[in-house]
Amino acid sequence: MRTFLRSLTPEQQVGLLFVGLFGLLAIATVVGVLLSLREQRTSATEPSARAQQLQDYGDLLRSSWLMALVFWVGWAAGDGVAITLFGLISFLVLREFISLSPTRRGDHRSLVLAFFLVLPMQYALVWTEHFDLFTVFIPVYVFLAVPAVSALGNDPERFLERNAKLQWGIMVCVYGMSHVPALLMLDFPDFSGKTAFLVFFLVLVVQSCMLVQHLTSRRLQRPVAPAVSDSFHWRSWVYGLLAGGLLGVLMAGITPFKPLAALGMALVACIAGSLGHLVMKAIKRDRGVTHWGSAGRSVTGASGLLDRVDALCFAAPVFFHSVRWTFDL
8 A cells, every 4th residue: 555655646645635535524424414314313302412413513524524625625726726715714714703802993904904914915925935924924023013003093992902802813813824824835855745744634633632622521520621611621631632643643654754753743733722722712701602603603604614723723833833843944
């Protein structure tokens, strides 16, 4: 099998990866349909908790199909289209974040700056591979520009709070997400044309960690921070990290990492993603909501997309810079 894979071109290897990914999603979809039909027959008289679990499963499948299609279209159409697609995702999730954060008339200039200057500029830096400027553009320059523009709006009421929320949204939704397509632009020795495997590695280990953590937490009591999340327990968190780390080792062959390095990279991504997800839950509780989108439909029309990618927004920058530091890129 390994000999066969090595005989393929990089494009054929990545194409085979997507064939396997879509195959797994198709099987999962068929299983979900069968379980739903069975549940409809068994709970015709009264609803059950299993119905809610199946609905959550269906939401997860739909978001998985969406992300898989985005990755595939981006890879098939080229780097420019991939960067544009991820820029669109950043726009949608930033819109969700801002929609649940109260703004005032004095914030309009800053919002225009965030959506129509900062966001495209960040992704333009990815496209042109100006990684040194890309990594500091938002944390340094935008950090000063946003409150300066807000101050020109002549509205000092709750000034610090309003600008902190906007800066947080830009950091998570634009800065964090932009590091996913940036992985496609890295230039590895002897790994040319196969950087899509890095994106696949990152997404799969983080999502597997989150899924295992969620499933194993259902039988546990006494969460670490019950006011923030009733599903975050130290034991379930460790189970999630172990699952993500093991999966990272198993996928070492499709990455430039050796097994031990793959384990370290997977753990780094899983730790950042899971803790970032917890932070985003705290923000949602502060806003008085449990989901960025209610019942799978957000106030922005983006179907609660931020709920699906918040862990990735935190994991991607840490993973990206860990890879650059390890390989001195």
